[in-house]
Amino acid sequence: MKPIPEPAVLEATRARAAANMLKFDTLLVANRGEIAVRILRTVQSLGLKGAVVYHAADRNAPAVRMADHAVEITGATPVAAYLDGKQILAAAKSCGAGAIHPGYGFLSENAGFARAVAEAGLTFVGPTPEQIELMGDKVRARAFVAGGGFPVAPSAIEDDDPATFAERALKVPFPLLIKPAAGGGGKGMRIVREPAQLKAELERARSEGQRYFGDGRLYVERYIENPRHIEVQVLGDAHGNVVHLFERECSVQRRFQKIVEETPSPALDPELRSRICETAAGIARKAGYRNAGTVEFIFGAGGEFYFLEMNTRLQVEHPVTEMITGKDLVLEQLRVAAGEKLGYAQEQLRSEGHSIEFRIYAEDPARGYTPTTGPVLALRPPQGEGVRVDSGIVQGQDVTAAFDPMLAKLIVWGRDRGAAIARADKALAEYALLGCITNTAFLRRLLNHKAFVEGQVHTGFLDAHPEIAAEPALDPATLHQLLAAGALVTRPMRDVADLVPDMHAAIGSWSN
């Protein structure tokens, strides 16, 4: 495994920081949980000071303990506090921070916040506000990408010319997906496999759109059966240099949220891999993109892929890219934000081995993945070679319903995919968290599933295999072990047992 970051890059940046050549000596993290810890680690490794904002609900969180300054913020709800740009800017001022890192979620893709940070004279660790706006508008982003000659799913949009819509829709390759223009959440969507059915299905979709959204306008696009989600990490500096750091496959999802991410994707051969990665870099280059970013694609069984969207921030799953490239993506973000050049070309980037990330969620897969809560009574994360845990929790903390249920991430590296899977299985078994139900046992069932082992997954994989989420029946031996453990630590039971004189016990008589 490569060291992260490369020692030479770390030393050089540390020296520049010490000589006051970065634009800031203190950086405020406008986030919480594992990502706040992750960012602080790199900031502090550079000899810079790391500050963090926190809501009272996070008072005992590890990021707050780790930070050089921690500033409390308030809000109508804990989440609202982390979305309050004004308070966060005031917090940055109060601790002398010269830069703000937004992490992911919250304000990370809010152009207004990026602008306000710049106007306050601080460095925003992210892209320009204009780049956030472009990629945040899905219709504009799609047109921008298509305009550059990059692949977007073939489609027909009613609004472009309502009179010819049905005619244009017929020219899109079947099967088609009809979507309400005003829709969301899968409502009113219809799959059409036969051209003869298109007219009737358009009418049905229109009336559903009218009923759900009060808007009957539609668009159709090519429907990809059992698609994979493949995304590419890109990195651009303020001097026009853009590279990609290879792909990540994130096809294992529940409710459109990723659970497992890996790189390289088992679906790509070297030729396809370089084509999809070059496409992503091309899109970022056309946008003059500055910062770490991710270009997401939908990938069909025939090897076709289409642009989905671009995320203009650090991703949850960035560690797998770090594991195979040796690049510290937060360090790269800080260097770019400080105006430095990337300083390396595409050819110098190499991918080595295989890395998989597992999101540890406070949720019960057997109950429809509903969130769980509870105190963290005992916490023993796995350790060892090729095992990395990015965690936002400590023993003694409470897991509440106030935030997203992701508690931590387990990231493994192996020489190849099989080695990475074996390492993950052992690490997940060792990952002990008591007091709050998590998905670790489910993740082990998932990674031992034949389809996952063979790399045959798609975004509907978990829906197609509900047996992975279901709680397996307890075998009698395990049940006896659990009841024995329970009885032996429960005072009323032990007291009653200990009351029986030893002599009787020695004789071994027992009556109910």
Place this chain on the structure above:
Amino acid sequence: MHHAFKLGDAEHNLELSRSADGYRLHLAGITVPVNLHREDDGSALLTVDGRSERVLIATRGDDVFVHLGGVAYALRYEHPLQRLAAQGQGSAEDHVRAPMPGSLVAVHVKPGQAVARGEALLVMESMKMETTIAAPRDGVVEAVHFAQGQTFDRDALLLSLEAAAGEGKK
């Protein structure tokens, strides 16, 4: 003695007694020799039927959490008295509980208000989805225990209905 543990939705009756060199676990129809040795590192060595395995155990009140064989389990000790009391208690339909942890988005009713079965009482949010909580029966709202915007855990008591009137009052 009527000891029991709840594991998932199943209830298991059991007894514990001493033996010469440890304990015996009495389950329906069988008796198994058991013992537990606490180790210095906080883990424990659990021996059941002559087979020993390292486990991690944590307790909180009547909840027992066990990490065993790479899987975390949760058990709850059922107090003999509480089990007895539960059998004689009023209708569970008087208490509207949270089906999952979340926050309250809207409160549609006030204390004293009459509601019909199936009527929307509360709207909660969890996992970025809204769920409407409906009245389990006809009745009168006694109290709403959370305000809009507040968060709660699974099974939290969200709303109480006044105890159902006797059959004769209909």
